[in-house]
Amino acid sequence: MFLLFKKLTPFFLEHKKRYGWAIFAMLIGNGLVLIPPFIVGQVIDGIYLDKLTDSLLMKQVLLFVFSIVVSYGIEIFWGYQLFGGKNVLTRQLRKQLMNHFLKMRSIFYRKFRTGDLMARATNDLDAISEMAGYGIMIAMDSTAFFGVILLTMFLTVSWKLTLACILPLPILGYLLKVLGDKVHIRYKESQDAFAEINDEVLESVEGIRVIRAYGRQEAMSAQFDEKTTNVLQKNISVAKINSAFQPLIKITLGISYVLAFGLGAIMVSKNEITIGQLVAFQVYLSMLVWPIQSIGELINLLQQGNASMDRVMEVLNTDDQMGHTGEKDILENGTITFKEVTFSYPDSKQLSLKKINLEIPKNTTLGIVGKTGSGKTTLVRQLLKEYPRGKGLISIGGVPIDAVKPDQLSSKFGYVPQEHILFSGTIRDNISFGRKDASEKEINEALHLANFDRDINKMPNGLDTQIGEKGISLSGGQKQRIAIARALIKNSAILILDDSLSAVDAETEKNIITNLKKYRNNKTTLIITHRLSSVYHAKQIIVMDNGAIIERGTHTELMDKKGWYEKQFIRQQLKEEE
Ligand SMILES: Nc1ncnc2c1ncn2[C@@H]1O[C@H](COP(=O)(O)OP(=O)(O)OP(=O)(O)O)[C@@H](O)[C@H]1O
Structure with missing residues (x-):
């Protein structure tokens, strides 16, 4: 149950001053709270034994008021420290998550959907921060309060009576643990279901124009309804367990009261304690109601915070398998070499690149063309290290890209994705x-x-x-x-345009290509395109099919080969002339 405290230990240690002061103030405050019932007992005994004078009564009243005012002041202080700590923790975890998101690449984003990540960065962090503020407050306050009151009952009234009253507590502890474990499992399920809703909202809002165009509003609404019902059911299953906490605690406290009354009355009749002590004992016992009841709430908060912490840690501990560890510097610009590069996407059995051998001399333009799905984008993704590397070697200026410092590699590229x-x-x-x-x-x-x-x-x-x-x-x-x-x-030294001119008209495309030729004549440019007119000026053009390079050369050489390129070029020219 206290596993979450253990997981957050580094944070608590980092902010030990804040938490140390808060706990110290809480203990002092709890000590002060004991003074009023003690005074009540003294006054009653004074009246009963006819020893209460006016000046004594005045002193007791002043002490009574003083202890209450000071304990409230102290409560404000520790409350501020603890709840401030909760906000600091939320900020720290949120920052950690965002930095992690910014570092991760494709594999990570295949595993976690956007809505799920948003749920973890909002709802789950809220549950953790509730635990770090309210949870710690209950844990410390109720435990300290409980301990101090118990000790006072033990020392100032009767140890026998005190022991009798706490007899049912170990059984209560066991039952609360069983319920707490169930809350953990069910709350995690409910958060997972909530993440699915988040995803659905995100996708629907993003795709609203398509949903409307296809008249799918009602179907989407029904699908959403199904998911919200699922969340509702999961939340109800958490609430069912939650509702069992308080009755269980009340029954235990009832048993303690019965024991205190029965045994206390016998002890008064045997003169083992005074009536004043029995009244004070009852007041102390009533003061135990709050800490015991809060333990139920605490278990709930801890288990919810723990389940959310598991979900946040799952994200933070998931890597994108890219091994961000290279140490070499890269040349400003150099020949790009692919040697026997073979690659298949994770979870895919099909090879998307097959034994690619390619040299792109520095400061030249490469055109990459071929049928849709032939592997053009995959080729540049391997160069950009968007996915874990497959087999074979890719180097720039003789330095393998796996050995290059990670942020250096991306700084060399300008990339316009599809x-x-x-x-x-x-x-x-x-x-x-x-x-x-x-x-x-x-x-x-x-x-x-x-x-x-x-x-x-x-x-x-x-x-x-x-x-x-x-x-x-x-x-x-x-x-x-x-x-x-x-x-x-x-x-940048290397510019990659991945089908980046598909939405512009032929004339605009021509203007851009002319500008690129002039502006980047001393830089490397890779152009993936379906419009062959975009690359016919390139120093080298490769034609890809089914993950392999099937033709390569300049425009003239490829026209002479009379293969896929020549046929496609003629077809596109005829279309333009029509
Ligand atoms: N993220 C992915 N996971 C699994 N397979 C993928 C993924 N992306 C692409 N593929 C597969 O890899 C192959 C090559 O895809 P790629 O996107 O490289 O083709 P392309 O030539 O760029 O196509 P297009 O011209 O349509 O953009 C295809 O069979 C495709 O289905």
């Missing part, structure tokens, strides 16, 4: 994304190279136009060209 990813913000923000120090002139130049100058003049606020979430206010071709401008402004 699915253009833009961020909410302005056009300027998006273009200068990889180079925050880019000047206005450089941004405008990148826009010109990406053939966006005419478009920018039509934007309401020029470069400072907000493009909405994921660039929702832009056309497909505009998004593509902003993504190209973003890659160009980085001016």
